[in-house]
Amino acid sequence: APDKTTQKLQSRPVPRIDARHVLHPWADLSSLGTQDALVIHSAKGVRVRDSAGKSYLDAIGGMWCMTLGYGREELAEAMADQARQMAYYTPFGDVSSEPAARLAEKLAKLSPGDLNRVHFTTCGSTAVESAIRIAQYHFAAQGQPQRRHVLSRINAYHGGTYLTQSLSGKSADRTLFHYEAEFVHHLSSPGYDPDRSNISAEAKLQELLSEMEAEIARIGPENIACFIAEPIMASGGVLTPPEGYQKATCDLCHKYGILYISDEVVTGFGRLGYFFASDVRFGLAPDMIITAKGLSSGYQPLGAVLISDRIATALARNAPADKPVFSNGFTYSGHPVACAVALANIEIMERENICGHVRDVGPYFIDKLRALRGKDIVYTVRGDHLMACVECWTGEEVGPTAANMALAQRVDSYCQEAGLLVRPYENLCILSPPLIITRSDIDRIVAILSEALDRAEADQKAGKI
Numbered sequence: 368a369p370d371k372t373t374q375k376l377q378s379r380p381v382p383r384i385d386a387r388h389v390l391h392p393w394a395d396l397s398s399l400g401t402q403d404a405l406v407i408h409s410a411k412g413v414r415v416r417d418s419a420g421k422s423y424l425d426a427i428g429g430m431w432c433m434t435l436g437y438g439r440e441e442l443a444e445a446m447a448d449q450a451r452q453m454a455y456y457t458p459f460g461d462v463s464s465e466p467a468a469r470l471a472e473k474l475a476k477l478s479p480g481d482l483n484r485v486h487f488t489t490c491g492s493t494a495v496e497s498a499i500r501i502a503q504y505h506f507a508a509q510g511q512p513q514r515r516h517v518l519s520r521i522n523a524y525h526g527g528t529y530l531t532q533s534l535s536g537k538s539a540d541r542t543l544f545h546y547e548a549e550f551v552h553h554l555s556s557p558g559y560d561p562d563r564s565n566i567s568a569e570a571k572l573q574e575l576l577s578e579m580e581a582e583i584a585r586i587g588p589e590n591i592a593c594f595i596a597e598p599i600m601a602s603g604g605v606l607t608p609p610e611g612y613q614k615a616t617c618d619l620c621h622k623y624g625i626l627y628i629s630d631e632v633v634t635g636f637g638r639l640g641y642f643f644a645s646d647v648r649f650g651l652a653p654d655m656i657i658t659a660k661g662l663s664s665g666y667q668p669l670g671a672v673l674i675s676d677r678i679a680t681a682l683a684r685n686a687p688a689d690k691p692v693f694s695n696g697f698t699y700s701g702h703p704v705a706c707a708v709a710l711a712n713i714e715i716m717e718r719e720n721i722c723g724h725v726r727d728v729g730p731y732f733i734d735k736l737r738a739l740r741g742k743d744i745v746y747t748v749r750g751d752h753l754m755a756c757v758e759c760w761t762g763e764e765v766g767p768t769a770a771n772m773a774l775a776q777r778v779d780s781y782c783q784e785a786g787l788l789v790r791p792y793e794n795l796c797i798l799s800p801p802l803i804i805t806r807s808d809i810d811r812i813v814a815i816l817s818e819a820l821d822r823a824e825a826d827q828k829a830g831k832i
């Protein structure tokens with residue numbers, strides 16, 4: 368029989384155990400160990416249930432990643448079958464597994480242009496970091512090692528590792544950690560909100576392009592390896608650039624021989640209605656695309672860099688003869704169980720026409736949300752298909768002021784109380800529901816959010832925030 372200490376530990380509630388032992392990503396250090404976590408215990412479709420049995424409509428989609436919904440038997444079976452047959456073997460060198468090879472072939476077919484070479488990783492961050500290393504290697508192998516500088520943007524989010532956090536440009540995340548600054552440069556945030564801007568989209572576009580060209584000239588194009596960009600910024604606050612920005616920046620990069628890396632970790636795999644949004648939606652011809660999250664519908668950690676034939680061929684041709692090894696990758700790169708579930712995910716997405724469904728319900732979702740703009744505490748509502756956010760304000764200063772953030776936090780907690788999970792970030796409520804969301808669940812999300820906004824507004828007017 369277990370001794371007393373073991374019994375006591377076993378009977379401790381999970382939120383307590385978690386508070387005692389886990390350091391979460393983006394944890395609030397000021398309440399470390401004192402704040403009980405919301406422990407999600409089970410989930411089905413677009414709903415999750417916590418350890419106390421309360422059900423929530425998940426309007427965050429896990430973390431932008433739960434695309435096909437929870438509890439899909441077919442996905443569970445694909446993982447179990449692969450785990451039984453061969454859970455893992457090394458992907459290093461010239462060893463492979465069937466799911467990884469088949470998934471690479473499928474991704475080459477789904478992606479635009481000649482992005483036919485796939486380097487698998489374990490998540491979005493490792494894929495972004497690998498893409499930057501590939502760009503730097505590509506030029507170094509051509510005798511241009513100085514061509515290592517990277518352009519990114521304020522408000523970008525590219526991951527949680529040392530380099531990807533350095534590429535990211537969210538001021539709230541810039542804390543006492545150290546960031547690479549020698550070769551990373553940030554351009555202005557491209558977010559443009561026609562409802563709230565006092566300049567035209569065309570003027571904003573020209574402003575952004577002039578700045579980019581001036582920065583390229585300042586650093587020297589011969590020193591810049593690549594530009595990395597999310598087609599629409601996700602975690603930075605669902606920031607959409609002015610019309611034409613994505614293609615124009617890509618053209619500018621190519622004019623100067625700079626590689627364009629499109630980070631589609633969020634925008635890909637259906638969230639904007641296509642497997643990849645780069646070309647169909649934004650007219651981009653990227654040299655590399657990053658994918659993760661929806662690639663496996665969140666059922667397994669997986670990421671990938673899709674590389675153009677042109678670059679892959681050059682890497683092979685220019686690698687030094689005495690040391691031709693591509694020393695980048697991870698123990699779990701292209702994990703067979705993760706690749707098996709990604710293949711099953713794509714099969715379901717195609718069979719159920721998930722992208723078509725998103726193109727159908729996406730505009731409905733955005734229209735419904737935009738109807739909330741009439742409320743006093745809503746500064747703006749922005750988004751595209753199934754990525755959106757509501758920005759709160761007290762009616763005074765715009766942006767993440769303490770008062771605006773308190774207001775948004777109140778909205779989030781009222782939503783949670785009423786059984787809706789939205790993602791709180793600064794003074795924003797971010798929404799990215801599973802792609803299988805129906806019109807009736809969209810109505811429910813908007814109804815709960817609307818009531819939460821009204822309650823928060825009443826609190827503010829009564830001086831309770």
Ligand code: PLP
Nearest residue numbers: 490491492524525526601632633
């Ligand atoms: N790139 C983008 C655009 C993201 O939104 C994220 C994560 O949210 C990442 C990269 C990093 O992905 P991961 O958290 O899987 O490492």
